[in-house]
Amino acid sequence: MVNKTGSKTLFLICAAFISVILGIGIGSVFIPPKDILAVLASSLTGAGDSAVDPIVKSLVTDIRLPRVLLAFLTGAALSVGGTVMQSVLKNPLASPFSLGVSAGAGLGAAIVIVSGATVGLLGTFLLPAVSFSFGLITVILVIGAVSKIDRRMSNVTIVLTGMVVSLFFSAIMDLLATVSPTYAQRINLWQMGSFSAKEWSSVWILLPILLICIFVFMRYAKEMDIMTFGEEQAQAMGVNLKRSKWILICFVAVLTGTAVAFAGIIGFVDLIAPHIVRRFFGSSHRKVLPASALFGGTFMVLCDLAARTLTSPKEIPIGAITALIGAPFFIYIFFAKRKR
Numbered sequence: 001m002v003n004k005t006g007s008k009t010l011f012l013i014c015a016a017f018i019s020v021i022l023g024i025g026i027g028s029v030f031i032p033p034k035d036i037l038a039v040l041a042s043s044l045t046g047a048g049d050s051a052v053d054p055i056v057k058s059l060v061t062d063i064r065l066p067r068v069l070l071a072f073l074t075g076a077a078l079s080v081g082g083t084v085m086q087s088v089l090k091n092p093l094a095s096p097f098s099l100g101v102s103a104g105a106g107l108g109a110a111i112v113i114v115s116g117a118t119v120g121l122l123g124t125f126l127l128p129a130v131s132f133s134f135g136l137i138t139v140i141l142v143i144g145a146v147s148k149i150d151r152r153m154s155n156v157t158i159v160l161t162g163m164v165v166s167l168f169f170s171a172i173m174d175l176l177a178t179v180s181p182t183y184a185q186r187i188n189l190w191q192m193g194s195f196s197a198k199e200w201s202s203v204w205i206l207l208p209i210l211l212i213c214i215f216v217f218m219r220y221a222k223e224m225d226i227m228t229f230g231e232e233q234a235q236a237m238g239v240n241l242k243r244s245k246w247i248l249i250c251f252v253a254v255l256t257g258t259a260v261a262f263a264g265i266i267g268f269v270d271l272i273a274p275h276i277v278r279r280f281f282g283s284s285h286r287k288v289l290p291a292s293a294l295f296g297g298t299f300m301v302l303c304d305l306a307a308r309t310l311t312s313p314k315e316i317p318i319g320a321i322t323a324l325i326g327a328p329f330f331i332y333i334f335f336a337k338r339k340r
Contacts, residue, residue, distance in 0.1 A: 005287060008280055012294040016072070019301040023068035024060055026305060028312065031056060031064075066200045070262065071304040071318075072297035073206045074195075075269055077259040079296025080210075081252045082270025083277075083288055084217055087224040088248050089155040090231070092333055095270040096256035099162040099249065102267075103169035104138025105131040105260040110173045110187050114180045125201075128261035135257035138165060143249055153242050154231065158249075192317030193264035195304050202262045213255040214289060220248060221285035228283060266319045268326020269296055269303075275333060 025031045035053075039060045042052050081096040089098070097103075109131040142162050143153075150157040173191070177184040217224075223244050226234045234241055260266075273296040274288065281287045300318075303325070307318045 005281065009291065009294075012291060012298070016294050016298045016301075019298045019305075020068055020072065023071070023301045023305050024064045026309060027064065029059065031060065036060060066203050067195045067198050067304070068301055069203050070198045070206065071195045071300045073203065073210055074259045074263045074266070075273075075300025075303075076293035076297040077206065077210050077213075077255050078266065078270040078300075079273035079277075079292040080214060080217065080289055081256045081259075082296075083274040083285070083292045084224065084248055084252050085270070086274055087228050087285065088245055088252075089159060090228060091155065091159065092275065093271065093330070094159065095267075096252050097166070097265075097267065097270070098159055099253065100138040100142050100165040100169065101135045101253055101256045102260055102265045103166035103173075105135035105257055106173055106191055106265055107138075107169045108132075108134025109190050109261075109264075110176045113183050113186050113190070114176050128202075132257045132261035135260060136253050138169070139249065139253035139257075141165070143246065147242070151242075152231075153245055158245075189317060190264045192319035193266035193322075194307075194315070194317055195263060196308075196315060198262065206258055206262060209255060209258050210293075213251050214293065216251050217248070217289055218286065220244060221289065224248070224285045225283065264317075264319070266300075266322055268322045268330065269300060271333070272326055272329050273299060275329075 021033050021036055024036050025033060035056055038052055039057050042057065043061055078096070082094075085094045085096050085098065086092055088094075109127055111134075112127045112130050142158070142165055146153055146157050146161050149161070173187065177187045223234075223239050226237050226239050227241075227244070231241060256270075273292050277288055277291045277295050281291045300322075303321045304318050307316045307321050310316060
């Protein structure tokens, strides 16, 4: 069993590496894999720097590599968040967006866009900072309201409250786009997600947050394994449901809010990855969590590659690509669940 799990993990690692190389190499200017590896080796060790074309090196290190890495980290973050939420809420169709993270982050971004406040102490980070803050505050409000309404914090109450808040905030966003037609297109594009013109600073912020959150989730892997059997069984086995849900949901909100703040709203990745990974790795979260991160990152890099090459030189919003794949998958999961 260990050997099988190890071989599957090795396959995911190799697939992730290949997807990154493809993401860097394919574009308006094709860069062969050997040149990419030479640039990466030169950047890491400084050896052979004179043999690398400065234009190719700049294209790889300044433009394509940060974009591809941010896409990978975003996919990993959303997939891990989806894995945790499906376990916490015991719902195969649950995702971090069920808590209102995306709606809150979208409302924050829309307010910044409409107000035109693009400069200040935070500079280019103003929009991501406000977006992240709104997403996190939304989740805190949702969970706080649920704890007052339902002391047991049942899964149904959490999902319904999150849906109501999401619909309310989405209505406000639509209102802002309607009364400010000048900014409507920018708001709509942000809501569909994009990795265009991303810099290294975004990568260095998301990377440590992803690693910290995965570490916390791994510490709660046993509790999540038990939660999948239901709330009553978890309580009978000594799991402090309210405390565990608070901690896990708050860290999911931080992780998802950060990813959404930099990339915009990208749906269905957090639904697809956990289901596919569980089919091959089983239900143990110690295996599923890292595997979901690898699969989700690989999937997002390939979707981003399709988004910027299918209609080149125009770029398709990556949310449209993930929706084209994810919507049929969502329908399949829904009807498969009903059939069972």
